[in-house]
Amino acid sequence: MARIAVGGFQHETNTFAPAKATFRDFAEGGGWPALQRGLGLVDAVSGANLPVAGALSTLKELGHQPVPLVWAAATPSAHVTEDAYERIVGMLIEDLAAQGPFDAVYLDLHGAMVAEHLDDGEGELLRRVRAVVGPKVPVVASLDLHSNTTAAMVEHSDALVAYRHYPHTDMAETGGRAAMLLHRFLEGAGPRGKAFRQASFLIPITWQCTLVEPARSIYAALDEAGAESASFTPGFPAADIADCGPAVLAYAETQEAADRAAEALLRLVEAAEPRFAGRIWSPDEAVRHAMAASPGKPVVIADTQDNPGGGGTSDTTGMLAALVRNGAEGAALGVMADPEAALAAHAAGEGAEIELVLGGRSGIPGDAPFRGRFVVERLGDGSFTGTGPMWGGARCRLGPMAALRLGGVRVVVASKKLQAADQAIFRHVGVEPAAQRLLVLKSSVHFRADFEPIAAEVLVAAAPGALPADPASLPFRKLRPGLRLKPLAAG
Ligand SMILES: [Zn+2]
Known part of the structure; x- marks a missing residue:
């Protein structure tokens, strides 16, 4: 039985978004569990599709003793403030030192955290963890599929293991895989070679979906690459940092085998470049197309540029205006994050009519x-x-909410942001998603897990928002030289 430190610090940073992530955002959590320090973590995440939940249960099944330290996550936004970063990492490092020595460390990280004072939040966190535990204690982290993976992250850990599904239906499973690999290191049988390669182009998140090609085939190839553990992180493109973009990771018996596997996977990613593409609709076109469809099942329109899961503010009105302008009937939109409107609705009461901005x-x-x-x-x-399938069992706390109706259009308003990736958000305020003719979801891909089964068709539309569907439109300054801002078109 090994004593294993367990911690986590998750943030996906859209450096172009308007608002930063403060300590309070992590302390409250919003759509995520609130910040946890110590044993409370076990109850806070049990049963949830979260990497740390999967890691905790796998470590216990393997007969180890996980010791929860600090875990925190916040909704994607602009930079993590220096204050939030230093306080949370400070607690983790303090507890790691005070409660040690440990036989191993597991960390639940995202891998695209940019703080006000650091472009590579996770690389620096892993460096500080390594400095406490020394070179011989295995350190393994799980990563989000949208990790902007860096050389420092690879250097300061023994292994990194990323999700393989987008929508992320496998977060807990990935934590479990990371825990299994950690166990191999504890047995002295962990992979000794590690390799990391970055691809030469950014991939818009809409076309990273693993339910469709080319991502589906790339992920299917990971276990055939000749590595003990292989990952592909297509990256989070709305980040103005040198290490933005896709990367592959391979861990194998020898350095040579790891290099070979990483090279093979990189070739697959590069060869797929022209196929990371699809149609983006204008809001009016999308609404008119949906209204012309025969009723029965809802047509789903992804309001992809205001996806709060990618740093969108979840309060843009371009799609709402298009619904109203085109006289949509049987339409529902969510989630509109507007705490003032939610409070006004609560003050007025059910059945009231209110003027709102x-x-x-x-x-x-x-x-x-x-x-x-x-x-x-x-x-x-x-x-x-x-x-x-993605958030089943997750406890959400979005503050006062309301279903507001204007003609044939219903708007689900919440006090906090949450990506519209789960039907429970709508049902909480009496809107049955399957009964709508048209659903507008502030999400890019995650919605597909729960909404595609009820959808007649899915359209991706681009109304103004903080997460451009086309990363080439972003005003980058720090990207590494030669990186293409979007996949080159076929032909
Ligand atoms: Zn992600």
């Missing part, structure tokens, strides 16, 4: 608040449990 308060170019007279159809306290 809804959303559009984040200063996104081309966006504006939406003025209208809404019926308050249903109120909610924002506490509910996810039911879909």
Whole structure:
């Protein structure tokens, strides 16, 4: 039995988004569990599809003693403040030193954290962890598929293991795989070679989906690459850092085998470049197309550029305006994050009619608040449990919520941001997703896990938002030389 330190610090940083992640954002958690220090972590994450939950249960099954230290996560946004980074990493390092020595360390990381004072949040965190535990104690971290993986992260850990599904239905499973690999290191049988290669182009997140090609085939090839553990992280493109973009990781018996596996996987990624593409609709085109479809199942429109899972503010109104302008009927949109509107709805009560200036308060170019007279159809306290394949069992706390109706359009308003990736968000305020004719979801890909089974068709639309569907439109300054801003087109 080994004593294993368990911690986590997750953030996906869109360096172009308007608002930063403060200590309070991590302390409260929002759609994630609140910051945990010590044993409370076990209850806070048990049963949830989170890497740390999977790691904790696998470590116990293997007969080890996991020791929870500090775990925190916040909704994607602009930079993590220096204050938040130093306080949270400070707690983790303090507890690691005070409660040690440990036989091994497992960390639940995202791998795209940019702090105000650090471009590589995880590389620096792993460096500090290594400095405490020394070179001989195995350190293994799990990563999000959207990790912007760096050489420092690879250098300061024994292994990194990333999700293989987008939508991320395998977060807990990935934590379990990382724990298994950690166990191999403890047995003295862990891979001794490690290799890391970065690809030469950015991939828009919409086309990273692993349910479709070319990502599906690349992921299917990971276990055939001749490595004990292989990962492909397509990256998070809205990050102005040198290490932005896709990377492959391979861990194998020898350095030569790891290099060979990483090279083979990199060739697969590079060969797939022209196939990371698809149609992006304008808001009006998408709404008209959906309205012309025969009713029965909803047509789902992804409001991809305001995806809060990628740093979107979740309050842009471009799609709402298009729904109203085109006279949409049987339409529902979520999640509109507007705490003032939610409070106004609660003050007015169910059945009341209220004048509102809804959303559009984040200063996104081309966006504006939406003025209208809404019926308050249903109120909610924002506490509910996810039911879909990705967030089933996850406890969400979005603060006061409301379903507001304007003609044939319903808007699900919440006080906090959460990507519209689970039908429970709508049902919490009495809106049955499957009964709609048209659903607008502030999400890029994660919605597909829970909503594709009820959808007649999925369209990806681009209304103004903080997460451009085309990364080439972002004003980058720090990318490494030669990196292409989007996949080169076929032909
Ligand atoms: Zn992700």
